[in-house]
Amino acid sequence: MSADTTTTDTDPTAYSAAETVRRILTSTGDTWAVVGLSSNRARAAYGVAAVLQRFGKRIVPVHPKAETVHGEQGYATLADIPFPVDVVDVFVNSELAGAVADEAVAIGAKAVWFQLDVIDEAAFARTREAGLDMIMDRCPAIEIPRLG
Numbered sequence: 849m850s851a852d853t854t855t856t857d858t859d860p861t862a863y864s865a866a867e868t869v870r871r872i873l874t875s876t877g878d879t880w881a882v883v884g885l886s887s888n889r890a891r892a893a894y895g896v897a898a899v900l901q902r903f904g905k906r907i908v909p910v911h912p913k914a915e916t917v918h919g920e921q922g923y924a925t926l927a928d929i930p931f932p933v934d935v936v937d938v939f940v941n942s943e944l945a946g947a948v949a950d951e952a953v954a955i956g957a958k959a960v961w962f963q964l965d966v967i968d969e970a971a972f973a974r975t976r977e978a979g980l981d982m983i984m985d986r987c988p989a990i991e992i993p994r995l996g
Contacts, residue, residue, distance in 0.1 A: 863972060863984040872959045872981055873992050877934025878905050881926055881957070883948050884939030885909040887917050892963070893939040899989035900937075908933060926951045935959045937988065938966055946971035953978045963987055 862868075880900055885893040886909070897907045897918055908929055909915060909922035916922055923929045926936065926948070936952035938945050938961065945962055949971040952960045959981040962968070967984050975982045 863967070863982075864986045865983075868981050869983055869986065869991050870995065872935060872961060872983060873988060873995060876959045876981065879908065879931070879933050880905045880935045880937050881908040881910050881923075881929060881933045881952075882937045882939065883910040883926065885917055885922070886911045886913055887915045891939070896937070896939075896963070896987060896989040899992065903992045926955050926957075929955070933957050935961055937961045937963065939963050940966070942966050942968050946974075949975045949982070953980060959983075961986070961988060 882893055882897050885897050885907070888894060894917070897909070900907050901918055907918060907920050909917040909920055910926055911922055912924050914922040914924045926933070933955060934957065936948065936957045938948050940948060945966050946968045949960045949968070953975060957980065960975050962984040964985055964987050972982055972984055
């Protein structure tokens with residue numbers, strides 16, 4: 849996956865600040881929309897969503913197929929979800945991720961999490977300016993067990 853080469857004044861260490869990771873995983877909320885989650889067991893999103901569930905998160909699959917995954921009803925878009933979402937976890941490539949971050953802002957999410965290798969500096973800046981927490985290029989399935 850290629851990274852957005854847009855330059856901003858954003859400090860790269862802010863993308864994965866430990867305090868932001870901890871806040872999102874422990875106190876932002878437990879409803880996580882997982883964009884790119886389908887029933888394909890070979891995809892990273894499938895395994896990450898299972899880990900999030902084991903740690904008490906409600907996952908909401910978001911994929912054009914709107915499949916039920918891990919026992920949770922899927923939706924084609926973030927806008928189709930009929931209840932509040934706390935965190936939007938993004939498993940799409942960097943070229944598409946910015947639009948997903950903008951949709952997360954539009955639906956009133958509290959945080960956006962771009963998975964490993966998903967980087968869009970301009971989207972990071974827009975999302976932070978909108979008042980949301982955001983992490984890029986990290987995986988919650990790696991981070992959540994580290995919280996102890």
